[in-house]
Amino acid sequence: MSKRRLTLLHTSDLHLGSDVYPTEALRGLRRVVNAARSQGVDAVLVAGDLFDSSRVTEETVGHVIQEFRELARPVFFVPGNHDDLLTGANGASRQPLSLPPNVHLFREAVGETFTSSALGLSVWGRPVYDHSPSFRPLEGLPARPSDGWFVVVAHGLVMDGQGTLDRSSPITFRELAQADCDYIALGHVHVFRDVTREGPPAFYSGAPSGTQPKTVSLVTLDPTDGVSVEPLTLA
Numbered sequence: 001m002s003k004r005r006l007t008l009l010h011t012s013d014l015h016l017g018s019d020v021y022p023t024e025a026l027r028g029l030r031r032v033v034n035a036a037r038s039q040g041v042d043a044v045l046v047a048g049d050l051f052d053s054s055r056v057t058e059e060t061v062g063h064v065i066q067e068f069r070e071l072a073r074p075v076f077f078v079p080g081n082h083d084d085l086l087t088g089a090n091g092a093s094r095q096p097l098s099l100p101p102n103v104h105l106f107r108e109a110v111g112e113t114f115t116s117s118a119l120g121l122s123v124w125g126r127p128v129y130d131h132s133p134s135f136r137p138l139e140g141l142p143a144r145p146s147d148g149w150f151v152v153v154a155h156g157l158v159m160d161g162q163g164t165l166d167r168s169s170p171i172t173f174r175e176l177a178q179a180d181c182d183y184i185a186l187g188h189v190h191v192f193r194d195v196t197r198e199g200p201p202a203f204y205s206g207a208p209s210g211t212q213p214k215t216v217s218l219v220t221l222d223p224t225d226g227v228s229v230e231p232l233t234l235a
Contacts, residue, residue: 012187017056028209047187048080048155078125
């Protein structure tokens with residue numbers, strides 16, 4: 001695979017099926033899909049909490065899968081701490097999903113990599129099966145593939161200092177700095193935020209619905225100019 005210019009849409013925390021804002025959450029999904037089309041992105045990254053709980057209806061799940069199927073470009077999503085129906089965490093019944101070929105769900109507890117040879121893109125993610133201080137979203141990050149772009153999708157809380165590691169799913173600035181990849185797409189924080197240190201660009205995308213400003217991140221991977229990230233405010 002050779003590196004060519006790619007544009008990715010990075011989103012997270014859609015919380016579909018929310019008890020608090022169910023209709024607004026569905027609108028958020030529609031905003032994401034519309035943005036992916038209007039911006040002509042090559043792929044979509046969903047950094048966790050696609051769903052809100054294990055109580056999401058089959059109708060909502062089917063609607064989400066259909067939206068991603070019709071998007072007709074690769075979608076990579078890692079389960080977050082609210083995605084119990086995907087992981088079976090917290091005693092929830094894990095719902096089997098029939099996913100279209102363009103949708104890639106990270107299932108392996110130790111993390112796994114999906115590769116699109118057509119895009120020259122590899123994406124690694126580790127799902128949240130145990131939202132606790134012992135779970136490290138970036139633990140087990142493999143070596144960079146020998147060619148192509150390498151992107152990481154993770155759901156957790158970036159924290160400054162060892163004294164805060166009693167929080168669940170912690171990510172340290174040291175882990176971010178040492179990650180050998182081109183971009184780290186983060187979820188869990190519902191506002192756009194740059195948490196880059198000395199390593200690759202690392203950003204929270206914000207959420208497409210809820211009370212905070214509704215944003216996604218547009219990520220450009222350019223062989224000449226490198227990686228650039230900008231927030232896109234959703235209508």
